[in-house]
Amino acid sequence: MNRPIPNRRSRARERSDALYRELRARISTLEYPPLTVLSENLLAAEFGVSRSPIRQVLNRLEADGLVETRHGAGTMVTDIDLAGLEQIYGFRMRLAELVGDLDPAPPGPTDLAAWRALKADIVALHDRPEPVAYARFNMQFHGLMLDRVGNPPLREAIDRLFFQTARVWLHNMPDIDWAEEVAIFGREVGMMVQTLELGDMHGVGLVYRNIIASSLYRLFVYRHAAPD
Amino acid sequence: MNRPIPNRRSRARERSDALYRELRARISTLEYPPLTVLSENLLAAEFGVSRSPIRQVLNRLEADGLVETRHGAGTMVTDIDLAGLEQIYGFRMRLAELVGDLDPAPPGPTDLAAWRALKADIVALHDRPEPVAYARFNMQFHGLMLDRVGNPPLREAIDRLFFQTARVWLHNMPDIDWAEEVAIFGREVGMMVQTLELGDMHGVGLVYRNIIASSLYRLFVYRHAAPD
DNA sequence: TTTCACCATGTTACATACAACTACGCATAA
DNA sequence: TTATGCGTAGTTGTATGTAACATGGTGAAA
Numbered sequence: 001m002n003r004p005i006p007n008r009r010s011r012a013r014e015r016s017d018a019l020y021r022e023l024r025a026r027i028s029t030l031e032y033p034p035l036t037v038l039s040e041n042l043l044a045a046e047f048g049v050s051r052s053p054i055r056q057v058l059n060r061l062e063a064d065g066l067v068e069t070r071h072g073a074g075t076m077v078t079d080i081d082l083a084g085l086e087q088i089y090g091f092r093m094r095l096a097e098l099v100g101d102l103d104p105a106p107p108g109p110t111d112l113a114a115w116r117a118l119k120a121d122i123v124a125l126h127d128r129p130e131p132v133a134y135a136r137f138n139m140q141f142h143g144l145m146l147d148r149v150g151n152p153p154l155r156e157a158i159d160r161l162f163f164q165t166a167r168v169w170l171h172n173m174p175d176i177d178w179a180e181e182v183a184i185f186g187r188e189v190g191m192m193v194q195t196l197e198l199g200d201m202h203g204v205g206l207v208y209r210n211i212i213a214s215s216l217y218r219l220f221v222y223r224h225a226a227p228d
Numbered sequence: 229m230n231r232p233i234p235n236r237r238s239r240a241r242e243r244s245d246a247l248y249r250e251l252r253a254r255i256s257t258l259e260y261p262p263l264t265v266l267s268e269n270l271l272a273a274e275f276g277v278s279r280s281p282i283r284q285v286l287n288r289l290e291a292d293g294l295v296e297t298r299h300g301a302g303t304m305v306t307d308i309d310l311a312g313l314e315q316i317y318g319f320r321m322r323l324a325e326l327v328g329d330l331d332p333a334p335p336g337p338t339d340l341a342a343w344r345a346l347k348a349d350i351v352a353l354h355d356r357p358e359p360v361a362y363a364r365f366n367m368q369f370h371g372l373m374l375d376r377v378g379n380p381p382l383r384e385a386i387d388r389l390f391f392q393t394a395r396v397w398l399h400n401m402p403d404i405d406w407a408e409e410v411a412i413f414g415r416e417v418g419m420m421v422q423t424l425e426l427g428d429m430h431g432v433g434l435v436y437r438n439i440i441a442s443s444l445y446r447l448f449v450y451r452h453a454a455p456d
Numbered sequence: 457t458t459t460c461a462c463c464a465t466g467t468t469a470c471a472t473a474c475a476a477c478t479a480c481g482c483a484t485a486a
Numbered sequence: 487t488t489a490t491g492c493g494t495a496g497t498t499g500t501a502t503g504t505a506a507c508a509t510g511g512t513g514a515a516a
Contacts, residue, residue, distance in 0.1 A: 153389060303467085
């Protein structure tokens with residue numbers, strides 16, 4: 001008789017992870033914009049727990065560079081410095097290239113279906129482009145991309161760095177032409193789907209790199225075009 | 229008048245970091261071998277603090293993959309699986325190459341002096357090669373190498389992965405010819421010093437990659453030569 | 457003998473009380 | 487007006503008590 005299986009993943013750990021993802025999402029979608037002050041007491045009250053699990057999650061977020069905590073002062077969402085951003089993007093581009101070389105994971109039928117569905121959703125978004133919806137799809141793209149990374153440490157690094165840059169677009173591009181951005185993103189995802197269908201994993205890495213590169217390029221072009 | 233500068237790095241944070249480095253060192257030098265059970269109460273008693281800061285540090289170590297905590301069961305040092313190790317090494321090699329390409333930091337006179345001193349120390353070690361001393365020098369090498377990495381995210385990734393593999397040599401190679409290992413390490417560091425003196429940072433990345441590669445190679449050669 | 461339920465013990469997760477620390481307002485004096 | 491010192495409120499860091507959980511042993515029943 002099998003044991004009742006004590007949930008290989010403990011309940012406590014799942015709740016902690018859910019909290020972590022929730023707060024990370026709030027930061028990434030600018031529900032908590034940079035410099036927002038997060039109170040341990042308020043968060044604890046909102047989620048119906050004590051400060052202990054909140055503090056654990058805030059520690060993880062601080063290790064990710066998403067919040068900064070100072071004794072006696074408070075915990076606030078970190079600001080975005082464009083200088084460091086360029087370095088992160090440069091590194092992300094090189095990591096993207098590695099996806100195709102280091103234990104690439106060719107997609108199965110289910111994966112390809114998910115990719116096609118994502119492309120369809122993005123095309124459908126073209127009618128009424130919303131920034132937050134764009135961000136959501138960008139996060140989905142990231143999730144599907146991670147599944148193609150067979151090398152665990154590489155996957156972890158890519159994931160970590162993605163969330164360090166995920167909120168930049170929403171924050172620094174408040175008034176750009178989101179319709180065009182959505183169109184570009186749709187074409188890029190389409191290119192990725194084609195390359196995946198061919199099973200050309202090396203090409204997948206290059207396409208991924210290109211997506212990141214053009215993202216950085218447009219980020220700085222728009223930035224310099226409209227300096228505040 | 230300048231403010232008294234309340235130690236930009238708070239006292240609490242420094243103690244926490246010191247604790248983290250201490251436990252990480254104990255794991256890396258096999259003072260805590262894999263599968264060792266760490267008790268929060270014992271650690272708290274040893275360092276004269278309560279369980280809270282200990283738990284915080286153990287969380288960081290778990291994020292690094294160095295310990296594993298299960299509710300109600302305990303916290304133990306993670307085991308080493310050679311399969312995952314090969315993937316980590318593969319990734320580390322690619323990251324090493326990037327050191328020369330992504331914001332390389334050419335060494336100053338002080339840096340070069342430190343490198344030469346390290347080489348001298350390693351050569352001096354040749355008379356009575358001790359495994360733990362070897363590990364110490366390997367850690368020093370890592371520290372000097374980090375100073376040459378100008379790209380912060382890359383530096384962080386290299387640092388994280390180093391400590392995921394630092395203990396492998398001591399653990400899986402209990403009875404190899406350490407004198408020869410020290411000799412090889414000395415030659416490798418010498419090569420690195422030469423390349424640094426030339427200011428050839430691209431070469432530095434390649435030499436670094438080679439050091440990691442040969443390390444992996446010898447690891448598996450010895451492993452297969454003496455299977456238990 | 458084997459199997460299974462249960463309990464005792466020790467561990468981590470969580471909650472809560474207290475200490476350390478910061479920032480800000482306000483009074484005060486130059 | 488401006489600078490300065492201090493007190494107070496509010497925050498994070500730490501200590502400690504309580505709950506949830508896992509593990510091993512014991513003993514009874516099949």
